[in-house]
Amino acid sequence: MKKIIIILIFLSSAQYVMAALAPQYQNKRDMDVMVAYLKEHPKLDSSVKTIDLPGYTIFFNNGCKAVFGRKSTEKPFGWVGPADPLEFKKLKCPAK
Secondary structure (H helix, E strand, C coil): CHHHHCCCHHHHHHCCCCCCCCCHHHHHHHHHHHHHHHHCCCHHCCEEEEEEEECCCEEEECCEEEEEEEEECCCCCCCCCCCCCCCEEEEECCCC
């Protein structure tokens, strides 16, 4: 009987925990943001050299690169939910 009571107390005290987004879904969301940027700037899409998903960067043939980063938002203590959304930060081009 004591074991049942202890198990019930343990189970009733368990907290609901929100899991982080699985990597394949997070990568898809990040890639969608980067591709949306290219769609908004059609003059750039013809000069795309590579897309560095882990580095959140799009490299262009002329040496320019579009840099993305995580949008910073406040989260409650203990938050383990999905990462903040990716957003465009800056376009860097070499000085000529």
